[in-house]
Amino acid sequence: MSGTMRAVVLTGPGECSVREVPVPEATPGEVVVEVERAGVCGTDVELFTGELSYLQTGHSSYPLRPGHEWSGRVREVGAGVDPAWLGRRVTGDTMLGDRTCRRCRRGRQHVCEDRQEVGIRGGRAGALAERLAVPAWSVKELPDTVDPVLGALVEPGGNAWRAAHAAEVGAGDRALVIGPGTIGLLTAMFLRAAGVEVHLLGVTDASLDFARGLGFDAARTRPALPLDAVVDASTAPGSPALAVDLVEPGGRVVCIGIAGTPSTVDTRTLLLKDVTAVGVLSGSPGLDATIAAYAGGAVDPRPLVAATVGLEQVGAVLAGERPAGRGPKVHVDPRA
Known part of the structure; x- marks a missing residue:
């Protein structure tokens, strides 16, 4: 298919x-997807502001086309791709490893040194556009029970599923999630689905009230409860140390939030409390489990979406203008 399409472009x-x-071509091994929904993420904001570290390391550069949370329908397939993909509703992985290095061969393409990241790293154009080209191996088919809104929440959901899974808690356990944003709330939902008693720690009244509306206990100050696991989904530099301080001896701390400045943790506290600390970078290993949880109704994150806007409104959203709605996530319909 030739011609042009609309896309969000960051030039500085x-x-x-x-x-x-130009409309992307279905090159060998790739598919072209008509994007039905795309999410605006904190990473997109950091690309817009110029704060993302990849811009300093050279892994990303302007001009670039953002957007890595998406769902859509396959409209074209390249050579070597099964034509049965045509017309299927899909989402896809953000992390595109080279598939040849040791990490990729061990199923860890999300930490491949030479990876591309859709809409973020390595010049791979993103999903805040009418169409998107991605490798066929990276797409995931969506069942009928996963609508476009849920489909565009699979990528952040994969991150949250991994954080909840890494906490290693279940029925009868208690966990705290620091940071009631999209990832924090999604993590809380997955923990709750596993039977965990979940609490949220946040800063603003609005975010905590929203969390309470979803059925979670929320607090502005540190909870005075024994905590079997603490997930730090915030961007505050002091949160990892707080998590280690709050968790029960023998418990687990999961770090999925990234601060803009270095965080310091006293490893003496980590050691003397026998705490296990885990970092989570990507949702890649959790995408299939997330789709299954959404499809079966175990987790329904649609209330997190405050509004859906068109491509023309993306710049304002990246600049901090919030559409009406209480949830932390803004979606984009490129067809609007």
Whole structure:
């Protein structure tokens, strides 16, 4: 297919526009997807502001086309791709490893040194556009019970599923999630689905009230309860140390939030409390489990989406303008 399409393009810090760009071609091994929904993520904001570390390391550079949380329908397939993919509803992995290195061969393409990241790293154009080209091996088919909104929440859900899984808690256990944003709330939902008693720690009244509306106990100050696991889903530099301080001896701390400045943890506390600390980078290993949880109704994150806007409104959202709605997530319908 030839011609042009609309896409969000970042040309420098604070510079965002919707441009006509060439429609991607289905090259060998790839598919072209008509994007039905795409999420705006904190990483997209950092690309917009110029704060993302990849811009300093050279893994990302302007101009770039953001968007890595998406769902859509396969419209074209390249050579070597099964034509049965045509018309299927899909989402896809963000992390695209080279598939040849030792890490990729061991199923860890999300930490491949030479990976591309859709809409983020290595020049791979993102999903805040009418169409998106991705490798066929990276797409995941969506069942009928997973609508486009849920489909665009699979990528952040994969991150949250991994954080909840890494906490290694279950029925009868108690966990705290620090940071009631999209990832924190999704993690809380997965923990709750596993029978865990879940509490949330946050800063603003609005975010805590929203969490309570979803059925979670929430607090602005540290809870005075024994905690078997603490998940840090915040961007505060002091949160990892707080998590280690709050968790029960022998418990687990999971770090999935990333602060803009270095975080310091006293490893003496970690050692003397016999605490296990885990870091989670990507949702890649959790995508299938997330789709299954959404499809079966064990987790329904649709209330997290405050509003759905068109491509022309993305720049304002990245600049901090919030549409009406209480949830932390904004979705984009490129067809609007």
